[in-house]
Amino acid sequence: MSDRIPCINPRCRRTASSDKHPDSAEIICGKCFCCLPASVRAEHRRLWRELRKWERRITRTADDLKANRMRRVRDRLEDNLNRHWISDVRPNFFEPGRPEGLASFLEEVGFGTN
Ligand SMILES: [Zn+2]
Secondary structure, three states, X not given: OOOEEEEOOOOOOOEEEOOOOOOOOOEOOHHHHOOOOHHHHHHHHHHHHHHHXXXXXXHHOOOHHHHHHHHHHHHHHXXXXXXXXXXXXXXXXXXXXXXXXXXXXXXXXXXXXX
């Protein structure tokens, strides 16, 4: 159980213990998390908070029927979190097309014309 999970940033060498993140293939370390746009950070935090809240509720209830309903809510939140990770968190560390942006910038300021 001493496996390490790498940070999502390919230029970052940090890892996390897989004991703490048993279901994750990748994590984001605190340092890289701070580099994300504020709106992405806020949404990620919000989803995590919701997920934890439901997990606490599930462990507290003695009613199986209720617990099952709550598990479905939790599963949906987990899906949202995964989707948000793929669509909003990941792309910040994998940016294709940057050279293209530079080329069009040079064109705008007068290079490449005439
Ligand atoms: Zn990192």
